Amino acid sequence: MSLERTQFKNVSYLWDDATAAAMAGDEVALLIYRSNLLGADLRLTNYGGGNTSCKAVVPDPLTGSETEVMWVKGSGGDLGTLKRNGLAALYTDRLRKLENVYRGIAFEDEMVALFNLCLYDPASRPPSIDTPLHAFLPFKHIDHLHPDAVIAIAAAKNGQQITQELFGGSIGWVPWQRPGFDLGLQLRKCLHNNPGIRGIILASHGLFTWGDTAYECYLNTLEVIDKAADYIDAKVAQQPAVFGGRVIPELPAEQRRSQAAALAPVLRGFASSCQSMVGHFTDAPEVMEFINAKDLHRLAPMGTSCPDHFLRTKISPLVLDLAPEEDLHDLPAIKNRIAPLFEAYRRMYAEYYRQCRHDNSPAMRDPNPVVILWPGVGMFTFAKDKQTARVAAEFYINAIHVMRGSEAISEYISLPRQEAFNIEYWLLEEAKLQRMPEPKALSGRVALVTGSAGGIGKAIARKFVAEGAVVVISDNDETRLQNAGREFEQQVGKDAFAAALLDVTRPATIRQAFAQAALSFGGVDLIVNCAGLSISKPLEAHTEADWDLLYDVLVKGQFLVTQAGVEVMRKQQLGGDVINIVSKNALMSGPDNAAYGSAKAAQLHLSRLNAAELGKDRIRVNVVNPDAVISDSKIWEGAWAEGRAKAYGITVAELPAFYAKRTLLNEIILPEDIANACFALAGGLLHKSTGNVLNVDGGIAAAFVR
Incomplete structure (x- = not known):
């Protein structure tokens, strides 16, 4: 067992030297290998979140001359399941030369279409908005992840100071800014102003780390995240009570699930007022710790910080005003109590849209909550399909981890509402939604x-x-x-x-x-x-x-x-x-x-x-x-088939043909x-x-x- 395998407490070291050795010389294969390892540990990044890249010198197919190409996770996809067809391949120098035509932060969105002019492989995945963030950093291998431990620092009130003290100046800091071309320039500027740093924390967002090889990058990423997690765990351990301490009694697990099963259809009905939704329920320990705590009603309305979290969980959750042991048998009474909570949430969301919208903003989307918290019982999430609902729950658990860490080391601050809106109703996000396939006939059912x-x-x-x-x-x-x-x-x-x-x-x-x-x-x-x-x-x-x-x-x-x-x-x-x-x-x-x-x-x-x-x-x-219907039918096993064959005076083997011949269409x-x-x-x-x-x-x- 190598030293690296044993030195980490909060992340999983999964690198296998023999596996990597078989990929020696193929930087793209090593990129995919590293990405899959990172995606396999949800403490490092969440489903669909983050992106990774590598740069390598290869022959230009047009000129034959050596040129540097960057492979980066393309739009959509997931690191844990990433394959070559999930990468965008672009000429690095062309990407950097886009700075010559960049008209400033007000024109961010027009740069995305220009990424296509930089494609080395036209058949590769469409480039994501994070592409320039990798292009303007000179390193061969780069990881951009959203680990809870690091985002807890990034979302803390004095996160920059903590970063400086914890990492001794080896990690840079870039204030919050929506992802895009200019953020790539800010990363380059941070690196220029802090030569020799090993990574950069993006406020309220995530982490960039790098290395000259896939392995060095992987190890650097684990070390930074593990150090941040160690620091937070130590601070949490010093607290007399997490989230201000428990104030709601927790039902036994079996009773929680019984209550959740009884109420879930009611919540689903309200949550499906615009389109049919599919639900998910979890009473994971970290969920229970949060929803039963004193600080729930202070922290929940603040919403999440990381854009990846926010896009999947909405501006804030709905907290139910029901006792854990509530008698749910009087259905009309329960609905009369829940209806005003949904109506208030929809009004809040509509007001949020009205206050933050721009002249070119897409129309307001479904105003119903995605995340619903029932203190003492658990968390429900509702979305267009099961995977999206489950992933929303996973992301809100990530947000709970972030709030827990930020509160332990400082004070949690969420993304400002206008910034949150700019992410949620970003025209590029809207375009991505419009490209999604049409729902199938039974979607949401x-x-x-x-x-x-x-x-x-x-x-x-x-x-x-x-x-x-x-x-x-x-x-x-x-x-x-x-x-x-x-x-x-x-x-x-x-x-x-x-x-x-x-x-x-x-x-x-x-x-x-x-x-x-x-x-x-x-x-x-x-x-x-x-x-x-x-x-x-x-x-x-x-x-x-x-x-x-x-x-x-x-x-x-x-x-x-x-x-x-x-x-x-x-x-x-x-x-x-x-x-x-x-x-x-x-x-x-x-x-x-x-x-x-x-x-x-x-x-x-x-x-x-x-x-x-x-x-x-x-x-x-x-x-x-x-x-x-005889095929794969348990009914037709044994006595029934024998009885029907006997009734018609034929053998069991003759039954399919016998039944077909007596039909008008002569069909089995x-x-x-x-x-x-x-x-x-x-x-x-x-x-x-x-x-x-x-x-x-x-x-x-x-x-x-x-």
């Missing part, structure tokens, strides 16, 4: 699909995710559910789904699944009752147990899941969809099918009854009637066909349709509804 660890249910869940939804997959088979969970994580990522063990015959597991939906995503908009089983026997062979099982799973299960889901939807007041996967057997009689067929008929009529009752809540209830029905039907009902084009039956059976005349 949360689905819960029963029986979705395989077959039809899994196909539906996969289709909904592909169309933008987040999904709770569920099943009563734990092994099957775990396998599906691994498959989903590999294919769509952990933010797109949650997994819940759910037995539709056990109300406790239904409640737990919807609680998980609330904690993971804020609530639910779309319920698909897909869980099922089949028993095929002649009338005389059917047992009472067969009958009860079929009716418990198919009819009672559908009833219980719908009942629990509607309770959540009514809390949100956003409407919703219930789609029941029934069967052509609900409409068509067949042999050896008394219990299953009649239960399916009950499911169908229950759907009609629910549609009639829930229209006032804008909750649509529709039915998809499949037939003979696949799980994906049912998934497409569900999407047709929930995708928005049929938002004024309820109580409908959509047959997906290849065409069976005897099963026509009319």
Whole structure:
């Protein structure tokens, strides 16, 4: 073990000499390697934050002469997952010569378009606004990060003095300034005025460090951040109480999560007044320390300091005026207490926009809070999708770390509101938002699909995710559910789904699944009752147990899941969809099918009854009637397939062809066909349709509804 691995207490030394040696001579590969290591430690930088660069001399493709090129993380992307296609490659001398045409700080934005004239590789990532910050520093390798420990110093009232004393003049200081071309010139000026420094702290912003090699840069970055973290930890340890000490009692973890699950759909409904939002909840220790403290109401309204934090968390959080153990059963009363808090926040945000706007500012965006704090319980965040909501929570936790450190060493100061506005409504940020792809049909919607660890249910869940939804997959088979969970994580990522063990015959597991939906995503908009089983026997062979099982799973299960889901939807007041996967057997009689067929008929009529009752809540209830979906279906394993084959006088192997031949279209029905039907009902084009039956059976005349 090398000395470097053991000398750090507050950061992770991840450099592997053998791995780096294999990249020797390839400075870009070493840049990516270093960037990935830095991005793997959230104490160094946050998701999507910071940028890194390297400079190397290479042949000019036009002249063949040697020229210096700078590779720098391009617009967007994340250091932890950075690859070569995430870098912008530019001629260093051309970037520096842009100073000749720079017209001053009032014309910052026009410089961004000129970066494209400096591209060495036209196919590389678009350059970010931070590009000149790297260009005007002469070092071969540069890191620009947003470590909490350093930002705590950068956001402290006397941060410049602390920087001088802590680092003995080896770290420069540049006052707050919005990123751009001029800030690059300020970094160069700071370096010129302080020769020999090893880094620069940008007030309220972050850290620049450098080195002649990728490894020297990496080591320098770790040393500076570790020293800052050591200093802050020592100061925190000297405090009698963090954030003024705890004044709100903290509920036990299980009770916190129960309270959060009960309230999350209510908050989601209010937060979705402009567009449908997806939620995230955390009761991480640092969150609890902050929201239960005396200084919460002083610090929270101040907002964050670092632009990367602010862009994702908004001007300030909303703090709920509810006791941790609040009785949430009287829903109208709770909503009457919460509504004024949201109205006040929206007024505050509108006033902030009015006071700070410029003549060319983009129109005001959604005035609802992103971060909602419930003292004693935890933190909710709401955004357009799960990843954005989760990342907003991570950034606010970073902001808590910063406030904690700044208060320990001095006094926390946030970004002035006008400066915050100039970042939030920066025309370049607006242009970035406008370039984002259009939302998909189910973006912002949360689905819960029963029986979705395989077959039809899994196909539906996969289709909904592909169309933008987040999904709770569920099943009563734990092994099957775990396998599906691994498959989903590999294919769509952990933010797109949650997994819940759910037995539709056990109300406790239904409640737990919807609680998980609330904690993971804020609530639910779309319920698909897909869980099922089949028993095929002649009338005389059917047992009472067969009958009860079929009716418990198919009819009672559908009833219980719908009942629990509607309770959540009514809390949100956003409407919703219930789609029941029934069967052509609900409409068509067949042999050896008394219990299953009649239960399916009950499911169908229950759907009609629910549609009639829930229209006032804008909750649509529709039915998809499949037939003979054999692929990956648990229903068709074993006795059911044998029973149906026996009833028709054929073998099990002949069943798919037999079912296809009896349809008008001569088609085998696949799980994906049912998934497409569900999407047709929930995708928005049929938002004024309820109580409908959509047959997906290849065409069976005897099963026509009319």
